[in-house]
Amino acid sequence: EDKVVQSPLSLVVHEGDTVTLNCSYEVTNFRSLLWYKQEKKAPTFLFMLTSSGIEKKSGRLSSILDKKELFSILNITATQTGDSAVYLCAALNYGGSQGNLIFGKGTKLSVKP
Amino acid sequence: EPEVTQTPSHQVTQMGQEVILRCVPISNHLYFYWYRQILGQKVEFLVSFYNNEISEKSEIFDDQFSVERPDGSNFTLKIRSTKLEDSAMYFCASQPTAIRSNEQFFGPGTRLTVL
Incomplete structure (x- = not known):
């Protein structure tokens, strides 16, 4: 069964912190x-x-894909309160x-803040 | 900037009733999708549509569901006899072409509540 797994499910940081969000896929x-x-x-x-x-x-956001290990990360540097959101990872099944x-x-x- | 629009923003219905959710994709887009997101759960693919026919559909998209592009502008999702478990946010998405870009542009969603 195709699946995409993200971690962590939730994260609380302070402004200015750098975060890394993970996504693995099959x-x-x-x-x-x-x-x-x-x-x-x-x-x-x-x-x-x-x-x-x-x-x-794109600005403070960056992302990279590893097709061998089947994962991607999304980095956000110098976080701001406006970055608060749910970040979704999606694999395009073609x-x-x-x-x-x-x-x-x-x-x-x-x-x- | 062009965007996908959906109406209504919130639909409340009784179990067993038919509902039609409406979407107006971005005008020059060719590929259309419906997704749903049950509260607290992940976004799930329902159906994709191209050239006036369904391209793919998921297991969720059973005989109670149908899609239509009646007038070259609107793209509708019909649920014939709603069930409590159909309560969810329904997102429409459109995409320019399958070759030039795989980016799907999402509408704001319709929240369907089945009582």
Whole structure:
């Protein structure tokens, strides 16, 4: 059965801390690994990773994929209270003509002032 | 910036009733999806749709569920006879193409409460 596992499930840090969120996956027809940020309702896209070892960066956020060990990490440096959210990892399963996303349970990040 | 919209934001219904959840994907997108998230649980894939037909569906998407793109604009999810366990947040997503980008853009969701 395809699955995506995220850890930790929740994390409380103080502003300025650096955090690392983990995501491991076992997906039959894996194509890409996506990270989303979910604050209130809709998940908003952060990164899509398709190749191993290539870091993607956006401001204080960065992410990398290891296709050999089947995991990805999302780093957030100098955290701010606005980073508080649930961070979702999703593996794109591309078995046919159109893929679907298999989500992990998410990591709930709380950044305290 | 174009975005996926969904209506209603919250739907309350009695068990056994039919509901239709509506989505307007981003206008030039070709691939459409429905996901659901039961409170406190992970987001789960329901169905994908392209070229006016279902591409893939999960085990959750049984005979009680159907999807339609009636007018080239709206993308709807119908639940024929709702059950208590259908209570969840339902997200619609759209994607430009399968080749150029795998990014799926999510709508704000419809919270379905079945009483």
